[in-house]
Amino acid sequence: MKLYYKTGACSMASHIILNELGIQFELDKTDTEAGKTEAGEDFRKISPNGYVPALVNDEGDVITENPAVLQYLADQMPDAGLAPPNGTLERTRLQEALNFVSSELHKSFSPFFSGTALDADAKQLAEDGLGRRVAHIERSLADGRAYFLGDTFTVADAYAFVVLNWTNFIGVSLDAYPKTQSYMARVAARPAVVKAMVTEGLIEPGQAA
Numbered sequence: 001m002k003l004y005y006k007t008g009a010c011s012m013a014s015h016i017i018l019n020e021l022g023i024q025f026e027l028d029k030t031d032t033e034a035g036k037t038e039a040g041e042d043f044r045k046i047s048p049n050g051y052v053p054a055l056v057n058d059e060g061d062v063i064t065e066n067p068a069v070l071q072y073l074a075d076q077m078p079d080a081g082l083a084p085p086n087g088t089l090e091r092t093r094l095q096e097a098l099n100f101v102s103s104e105l106h107k108s109f110s111p112f113f114s115g116t117a118l119d120a121d122a123k124q125l126a127e128d129g130l131g132r133r134v135a136h137i138e139r140s141l142a143d144g145r146a147y148f149l150g151d152t153f154t155v156a157d158a159y160a161f162v163v164l165n166w167t168n169f170i171g172v173s174l175d176a177y178p179k180t181q182s183y184m185a186r187v188a189a190r191p192a193v194v195k196a197m198v199t200e201g202l203i204e205p206g207q208a209a
Contacts, residue, residue, distance in 0.1 A: 001023060001024070001026070001055060001057055001058060002026040003015060003018060003054075003055055004052055004054040004056075005028070005030060005052050005200070006032055007200045007201060007202070008202055009162075010052070010066050010159065010162055011053035012162045012197075013053075013066060013070060013155070014053045014066070014070060014073060014158075015027070015200065016158040016190075017070055017073045017074065017082060017155055018073065019192035019196055020153075020158075021073065021076065021080055021082070023076065023077070032051055032052060035050060047062065047064050051064075053069050055069045055072070055073070065102075066102055067098040067099060067102055070156075070158065071083055082154055093149055094154055097149055098155070098159060100136065101163055104133050104136075105137075108126070108130040108133045109166050109170070111126035112126060112166075112172075130172060131176070134177050135177070137164075137177070138179050138180050142179065146186060147186075148160055148183075153190070158187075161184060161188070161193065164184055165184070
């Protein structure tokens with residue numbers, strides 16, 4: 001398999017899951033603005049939408065969109081338990097969580113990454129919107145569960161962790177969400193997460209996330 005990624009972007013969730021599964025894979029760092037990969041390919045010929053992740057499986061099929069890529073990877077090794085079986089309510093809950101992260105949490109960061117400076121009112125509005133989404137995760141963790149959907153790490157946690165980690169780059173604190181902070185620390189300590197962050201240059205080898 002081959003994963004087209006951008007450092008620290010949502011594609012890191014797929015990178016984490018590939019590490020969790022121990023699947024042999026290649027990485028190709030992608031400049032989405034230029035539309036070029038590190039190997040010199042025209043990325044828009046691989047993924048016409050021009051954004052990561054894009055996963056090429058061993059048969060040469062290209063899979064895009066984070067929820068789809070993550071579930072596809074989990075289903076390659078169902079015994080790893082990274083996604084519940086298809087057709088179960090638990091799988092529907094996973095899809096619910098992935099869609100929340102994709103359409104709500106992920107998108108709430110858009111104002112911060114728009115390339116346009118936010119004035120005080122716009123910044124407050126964006127922070128309030130982000131806060132409402134983080135509050136949903138905080139409520140989900142209120143029953144003492146270790147991960148987003150329960151006591152088992154799933155692909156939803158890889159995606160949620162990557163997106164929530166962006167708060168470190170936009171100067172938004174998670175201090176008001178202690179359960180979410182603990183959750184982030186728990187996920188960050190997983191060897192697969194550490195390995196992905198080191199490989200993408202976000203942390204130094206031996207450094208805690």
